Amino acid sequence: MQLFFHPDLNDATNEFSFPTDESKHIAKVLRKKTGDILWITNGNGILFEAEITNPNPKKCEGKVISKVTNPPKPYRLHMVVAPTKLNDRFEWFLEKATEIGVHEITPVICDHSERKIIKKERMEKVLQAAMKQSLQTYLPKLNDAISLSEFLKTPTSGELFIAHCEDQIKKELFHSLTPHKNTTILIGPEGDFSSAEIKLALANAYNPIALGETRLRTETAAVVACTTVAMVNLIR
Template sequence: MHLFYQPDVQTVPYLTDDESRHAVKTLRLGVGDTIAVTDGHGNRFSAVITKADARQCAFRITGQQSTPPRPFSIRLCVAPTKNLDRIEWFVEKAVEVGIERISFFFGQHSERRVLKLERLEKIAVAAMKQSLQSWLPQIDEAVSFDNLLKTIGEGERFIAHLPERSADTDEPPAHLLRAATSGGEYAVLIGPEGDFSERELQAATTAGFRMVTLGANRLRTETAALVACQILTILNT
């Protein structure tokens, strides 16, 4: 059954413009065909098309199924990359793997200083539908690093960073897989291409973030973010 997204499904009995075109023009669905519609908040509705209009495809709800939130939650806080394609790739894959919230921030070493969310939100919707999920992650506008820290309170807080070892006796930070506990509410900071500044590392530590690694290899920003998402998902599987 084809899955569509309509955030106001219980009060608006037709698909959005984009979804209507996809249903009628691309999938060639017609009156009487059955579809599934999610509101992105855990609810999925069975429906029957009553008007196959590419501008406004109407439907009638025939059933409802609710999916509870996961017993853990992942919030990744990422500095957007200079190449926007790479951050788009991350959003798509993170949604497919499963994530509750994506927050963007501009750090001291960030090369990109402008980020528009409209396309990223469309990518997230498409990834949610492709992976047959009923929860659409929250995507936050990009803010400064300092302002981001103010929005993160409870839960397990981590900052992914692999510092240079100054002596043979220096112990590297713990791996995220060993530092996190299952069933948690996680927030993970992933730095820009130029990494976090020393001031930002200190500010995060002061705010209660624990430094962790994602392995011995140096990872690109979008790769590190996806790896963190997958690690926490595996921990809770």
């Protein structure tokens, strides 16, 4: 099964067309013909079965045959992660987090951040590709980059955690999670959060957690956190 993405499809859609880039891929690269079946998601949980009515490489058209809405997961995971110095490492995190299961991602700029500008459009394409590759129907929400201090001012519900490297009493994330709860996890940059940032997060009800016995790189720590949340909600 190959999955396509079309954000404009909804419950009322009967006929539609793809933009030029996707149309060219369908008609020229995949060589799809009139009558061929496509599976499409809108990124909001709906899986559409559609038939190609006009395989035009500039405007591929189709009609919806059937659709099914997949239920959302019984929890919501928000990863708040400092962008890495190298873009490809952060994109690797985006890809793997989408495959594992994440609902929302906020790039956060910290005192020790080496990268403070992100290419949101490129990152959204990474998320879309990972969603399609892993055959999922929910596209993670990618927020604009924001400073940690500003993020901590935003109302946040559920269980709140911060992973940092300072010597402090910390519980393992696995033993701190409650299944089927909304969860927000802060992951710092290569130089870790500053002491002031850690104090600010703790003052805003974030609980310090550990992700194992070794010191992890930013993107590795973020993927470990995603995996831990998914496992807890699967086995408990």
